[in-house]
Amino acid sequence: MNARKRALILALPLMLTACEWFTDFKRQPSIWTWEPLKDTLTPSRGNPQQSVPTTGTAVAGFQVSYGAFPATIDSMAGIRNPTPVSDSSLANGRKYFQINCSVCHGERAMGDGPATKFGMPGINLTTDMTKGRTDGYIFGMIRNGRGLMPPYNRIEELDRWDVINYLRALQGVNGRQVEVGALAPPGVTGDKVPGPTRMGPNVPAPFFKPRELLSDSAARSAAKVPDSSLLREARVRLDSAKAKAKADSARGITIR
Numbered sequence: 001m002n003a004r005k006r007a008l009i010l011a012l013p014l015m016l017t018a019c020e021w022f023t024d025f026k027r028q029p030s031i032w033t034w035e036p037l038k039d040t041l042t043p044s045r046g047n048p049q050q051s052v053p054t055t056g057t058a059v060a061g062f063q064v065s066y067g068a069f070p071a072t073i074d075s076m077a078g079i080r081n082p083t084p085v086s087d088s089s090l091a092n093g094r095k096y097f098q099i100n101c102s103v104c105h106g107e108r109a110m111g112d113g114p115a116t117k118f119g120m121p122g123i124n125l126t127t128d129m130t131k132g133r134t135d136g137y138i139f140g141m142i143r144n145g146r147g148l149m150p151p152y153n154r155i156e157e158l159d160r161w162d163v164i165n166y167l168r169a170l171q172g173v174n175g176r177q178v179e180v181g182a183l184a185p186p187g188v189t190g191d192k193v194p195g196p197t198r199m200g201p202n203v204p205a206p207f208f209k210p211r212e213l214l215s216d217s218a219a220r221s222a223a224k225v226p227d228s229s230l231l232r233e234a235r236v237r238l239d240s241a242k243a244k245a246k247a248d249s250a251r252g253i254t255i256r
């Protein structure tokens with residue numbers, strides 16, 4: 001074999017395969033709407049403030065105003081807390097409480113947060129008066145704020161009930177012991193800070209290919225006879241799978 005032929009054979013793979021040298025930045029990672037960033041720790045973007053939660057809401061803005069008035073807060077006192085006092089609820093509540101509430105109310109809700117050194121009245125939330133409030137009342141306080149307390153409506157409802165469960169533990173009324181204080185120094189992220197929204201549409205609706213629900217041979221014969229009973233069966237299976245997926249995704253995030 002002469003040198004020319006040998007060079008040609010060596011160059012053959014490069015000539016036959018589509019090998020791009022200059023991609024002009026055409027190939028880039030792209031992120032689809034609501035797709036989480038899989039290669040980073042960054043959670044996907046949450047839903048914007050004031051958007052309609054996919055899980056529904058205990059009290060919509062048209063039912064009870066966002067005004068910071070005692071009567072408005074009282075009107076929410078009857079709302080039932082749908083979130084059981086579990087370890088995960090308390091752990092999540094602690095994150096939100098330490099970030100949002102402890103600056104005024106203190107790590108143990110005793111009314112001794114750092115802001116009280118700068119003129120904020122120290123409101124102790126472990127008094128008999130506040131212990132006697134309903135969960136719905138505290139929900140209303142967080143939603144609307146009152147007096148010098150700003151509204152903390154940005155804490156989404158599912159997380160808000162966790163804050164209430166945590167506050168109840170600090171008050172010693174639900175019999176649970178909880179850890180107090182900040183989880184980590186400022187700037188630490190990861191599992192030390194609240195996760196992404198549980199209300200926003202950041203999980204795409206499940207899609208099922210009808211053929212994938214059938215066995216291989218059934219799918220083949222269904223493909224041959226378009227309106228066969230197999231296809232009808234596939235539709236039934238698809239519907240029940242969809243219903244199951246809906247029930248699964250609703251479980252754990254539904255406000256009962």
Ligand code: HEC
Pocket residue numbers: 097100101102103104105115120121123125129130133137138141142146147148149150152155163167
């Ligand atoms: C900027 C300071 C500040 C922050 C932060 C704050 N509060 Fe308050 N909170 C107050 C003040 C002041 C009052 C008293 C309001 C009044 O007298 O109308 C109050 C009152 C309350 C009450 C009513 C107590 C009662 O028995 O009527 C509850 C419940 C409460 N806060 C819970 C919370 C929770 C939960 C958070 C965190 C999401 C929080 N607060 C964050 C300042 C704050």
